[in-house]
Amino acid sequence: MAYTVVGKSVTRVDAVAKVTGKAKYTDDFSERDMLVGKILHSPYAHAIVKSIDVSKAKALPGVEAVLTYKDLPEIRYATAMPGVIEAIATDEVDVAELKYGTAGHPFSLDESHRDKEDRYILTQKARFVGDNIAAVVATDALIASKALKLIEVEYEVLEALTSTDAALKEGAPLIHDDCERNILASGGYAIGNLEEALKESDHVIEGEYETSIVQHCHMENQVSHAYVDSDRRIVIMTSTQIPHIVRRIVAQSLGISWGRVRVIKPYVGGGFGNKQDVCIEPLNVAMSLAVGGRPVKLELSREEAMIDTRTRHAFKFKIKTGINNDGKINGIHITAVSNTGAYASHGHSIASSGGGKFRYLYPTKALKYDPITVYTNLPVAGAMRGYGTPQIFFAFESHIEDIAKKLKMDPIEIRKKNLVEVGHVDLLSKNKIMSCSIRECIDKGRELIKWDAKKALYKEQTGDKRRGLGMACFSYASGTYPVALELAGARIVMNQDGSVQLQLGATEIGQGSDTVFAQMVAEVLGIPMYMVHVISTQDTDITPFDTGSYASRQTYVSGMAVEKAALEVKEKVLAFANRMTDIPAHLLDIKDQFVVFKDSGEQVIALEVVAMQSYYDRVNAQPITSDVSNNARINAIPYGVTFAEVEVDIKTGKIKILEIFNVHDSGKIVNPLLAEGQVHGGVSMAIGYALSEQLLFDEKTGKPLNNNLLDYKLPTIMDTPEIGAAFVEKEDPTGPFGVKSLGEPPIVSPAPAIRNAVFDATDVAFNRIPMNPQRVFEKFKETGLI
């Protein structure tokens, strides 16, 4: 369809605010006499606090409060400001135990579908190096830091289980008493008869693959401040992707009613899933309550944020595939062990989601997925861009390459032989593939990288520097339906001049959602972008309910709500124009700020005139607004492919990416410039995942070894090659304006594509990432290449 604003690379609505320093983030706001909170982290990965003495810390001048697990949940009564905390305490919800879950999922009325509640705000049992044992509130950061050193803790140190193997072994101590063998959860799915499918296959091929723990490294660390306002309500300003969920979880963690909590989210300096979790807000509120509701700021340092927020789950996979001589796959069996670290957070959802999204790429007669999610004494793993898919696609797209090599088949042909078709209905989710351009994406990528010419060129290499080509495909989803609720809210208010305010529950965290929503509104209402004023700040007191930014759901799911809200405003404008002109509304449209005849385009009345009348007409005045909620009970499946060309330095183990292209089928692209930006960022993050990034821990003690931006090898501009982004645009019939998701997909396929390119160049199969120079060098020595 031809659009005026949708599909154009309009300037981001927040670009000027951000290049001038006017965009305000959480830490740019302050309250007078704001106190500073700091956390005492456990130095042991697995230990029990035998005794804790805070008297010296409390006596330090400038220290306002010291908290330990003993004060919680009693904090509600501890040092109440008369009349304030009592009011909160009387609201208290009756709960036996104040354990809570932190994952940023919508609440589920079905108890069996809720996240595991395994966390206290402060704990007596440390489960990873960095766990929260005590906290200090002081007049400044230096005093708070000094006070932390004065807290005397005696620990009984337990065996640190720093790998899933250690956690699963017979007789291993339990990290959480209610989880046998330290298994948080298990269970996947089975489609068809696997045994039969493998039996009737010409070949059954097996492989093992492994991914590592990485961290989001958004530039703005977790930061918040909290206080009790004059209305006796708890106010939290925080850097989050999920303000409405933060509100619920804070209330749950403190056992107070949800309406007592107000969450404000200003501009956010990146999230990538790490802020789809409630990491610091409950403790921040507890700190404020401990000092009578005074404002307290809690800001994590980079070193804290890298271990005491969330990480990406490391996975170990075993895959067995039955395949015929013609390349047709009959059956796949995937077993997976997911390392969730010390607490559940998103837990088994990550393994489930990866396995779920994988099903949309290569439907087979039989597919069995057996994942388990295991607790270890390492930092907590949670949501991170891709949510389980970078792991499973690294494994399978490496595996299918291994199969192609073994059976001497073309890696592209073997994939094409097994790709999904439009109309396919997934047996388990019942989601139907309504659009799929993966084949066109592959053809485009093949051409962009000059696959055929280079493949011929790179045959039989023997030198110290060898080049190779690799590719990998992926499927994803747009939101979580049918697994979780996909509710989104939008509100539009038309001003006297015909411009509008757009209020959203979906959060801008850098991905550009505010801009694409504004484009949708401008498109529907026939007004230019500058007449759409997006309220970028979310405030749970004011903002329509929306579960937040995650699961690549904004443009698709929240976009539906935005389109619906704009259509309602349009309908009201035309109805009002009808009252003013007697022309039937169904003959009218809005174009270029005018109400026009739909057919001829002839101008009837200026939008501004209608808007003015809607405010001030003595008889008919009724300002034009809409306030909608949309429950998206549908999903659209995006696809894509990475093509990569590498040069491997055999002697040093260094892998250089010469060219890399990501080609995406994300339906209609609302804003090409912003879309390319999503692809660039996702591919860059994936290059780190493939080649350099890994959080390292001492195997014995679980102590982090590189939780800073110097030793953790985040790609710099020097490490990042030119990244090619391309799209095959085919509108999906279910999405608003034909869109499918794009935020997370770019990170899914680059790592296996790079791995396959290295395999092509060297004949050495790396089944574990990252492929950093040390590991590559060691593997080359092992395989006799050097």
Add this chain to the structure above:
Amino acid sequence: MFKRIAFTVNGKAYNFEVDVRESLLDVLRSHLGFTGAKQGCGVGECGACSVLIDGVPYDTCIYLAVWADGKDIKTIEGVAEKNGELSDVQKAFVEEGAVQCGFCTPGLVLTTTALKESGKDYTREELKRELSGHLCRCTGYQSILKAAEKSLEGHVCTCVDSPHYKGK
């Protein structure tokens, strides 16, 4: 211990006492309200807190406020014209889509401004090296590099092995 210092920020003179332990970033953000300088790491790894001190980009999180005595400081708030018109560098960042979450943006705009004001010529590799003190997790640096090259138009190498080589 406190020490009296005097410096200018975006052309305006300040003269006041600072705690000798405070970083320039603390002073700019907490005392003077220049919140455009961001703290991403606090130890000079990420570049988000960069400002120009006598025209040179510095990480202010590891630059003591007392060292700024007598210096001329430019923060992101002082880059645009007084009438609000964006500088060429800011325009380039907006037009090229070099902004996502925006947390690294002020530092990058300032460093690019310093490169532009140096009047020197840069190859693409030199430019990347100059910008490599700034970490960004959103953009993969693609549009940032484009914006920087656009900002430095006429000063980016177009020699034969450059990506900007125009040919004959």
